[in-house]
Each structure stands twice: as structure tokens, then as C-alpha cells.
Amino acid sequence: MDKILLLGYMGAGKSTIARLLGQKLQISSIDLDSEIESRANLPISQIFSQKGEIYFRKLEHKVFVDLLEQPGKKIIALGGGTPCYSGNHLLMNQQGISIYLKASIDTLYERLQLTSGTRPLWDENRNTKEFLAKHLFDRSYYYHQAEFVISTDNKSIEQITHEIASLLA
Numbered sequence: 001m002d003k004i005l006l007l008g009y010m011g012a013g014k015s016t017i018a019r020l021l022g023q024k025l026q027i028s029s030i031d032l033d034s035e036i037e038s039r040a041n042l043p044i045s046q047i048f049s050q051k052g053e054i055y056f057r058k059l060e061h062k063v064f065v066d067l068l069e070q071p072g073k074k075i076i077a078l079g080g081g082t083p084c085y086s087g088n089h090l091l092m093n094q095q096g097i098s099i100y101l102k103a104s105i106d107t108l109y110e111r112l113q114l115t116s117g118t119r120p121l122w123d124e125n126r127n128t129k130e131f132l133a134k135h136l137f138d139r140s141y142y143y144h145q146a147e148f149v150i151s152t153d154n155k156s157i158e159q160i161t162h163e164i165a166s167l168l169a
């Protein structure tokens with residue numbers, strides 16, 4: 001169990017926390033989305049627009065499996081949808097320690113609006129609180145398969161990182 005997997009909805013802070021946790025624990029950290037982008041040689045938004053979501057989900061699964069099979073300790077920030085497709089939620093618990101970074105609808109909505117335009121699943125047709133609430137509800141089952149759940153509302157990135165480090169100690 002040498003992989004630490006951070007999961008959660010878009011805007012939950014997975015990538016930032018993975019980086020900080022990596023620095024704190026002296027473990028290398030990696031972002032699944034960045035790895036997908038470098039393998040496809042395309043940004044995520046273009047993978048969605050040019051090849052479609054199904055192509056993305058298949059590639060996401062393949063890259064996730066490859067990362068899990070690499071030797072050595074690693075912190076992996078998953079994409080928001082990773083646990084919800086291709087049985088990835090089962091893999092994450094067989095081969096790693098999974099941590100759900102749980103945030104409220106209001107917190108996520110605020111954060112996503114600040115970075116609006118950067119995510120294919122948070123475009124002008126879907127960036128409503130109603131979409132978010134329903135989408136999060138649909139995904140909650142998968143997110144709650146994580147071994148640990150950390151509530152992140154009203155906590156600083158440093159506090160969350162500290163909490164995860166204590167959990168793993």
C-alpha cells in the first residue's frame with residue numbers, strides 16, 4: 001500500500017494538497033490529470049472536445065492503473081471523476097490508501113466559479129449550484145468508498161495537509 005490517493009469533486013484542492021503533502025512527507029506527488037495530458041499530448045479540455053468523454057475515461061483508467069503499478073511510494077491526486085468510472089473505486093482501495101477531501105456544495109461552487117472556463121465539465125451550460133448538487137450527489141457513493149474522509153470546509157490548505165499527515169503517521 002505505497003500509494004496515497006486523494007480524491008474529491010472538482011475544486012476540492014486535490015492537486016494543491018498532494019503537492020504540499022508530498023513536500024511535508026518527502027514523497028513524490030503526481031497529478032493524474034497532468035499525467036493524462038502528457039500521455040495524450042493534449043490538454044484535458046481538448047481531449048474532451050476532440051475525442052469525447054468516453055475516450056477520456058478509458059485513458060484515465062489506463063493511466064491510473066499504470067501509476068498504481070509503478071514501484072515506490074507516491075501521492076496521487078485523482079481527477080474529480082476518477083473513482084466513479086471503470087471500477088477505479090475498487091482499485092483505489094486494493095492498491096492504495098484513499099482519502100476523500102470532502103467539501104460542501106457552497107465551498108465547491110465558490111471555488112469553481114473562481115476558476116470558471118478551465119474545466120470541461122464546468123462550462124457555461126452546467127455551472128449552476130443545481131448541477132453541482134446533483135452531480136455531487138451522483139458521485140457521493142463512489143467518494144465515500146474512500147478509506148478516510150476529511151472535511152475541508154473552513155480549513156486552510158496547511159491545516160488539511162497536517163491532518164492527513166497525522167492520519168498517515
Ligand code: S3P
Nearest residue numbers: 009010011033044079080081120
Ligand atoms: C473531471 C475532473 C477534472 C478532470 C476532468 C474530469 C470530473 O479534474 O479530470 O475534467 O469528471 O470531475 P479536477 O477534479 O482536478 O478538476
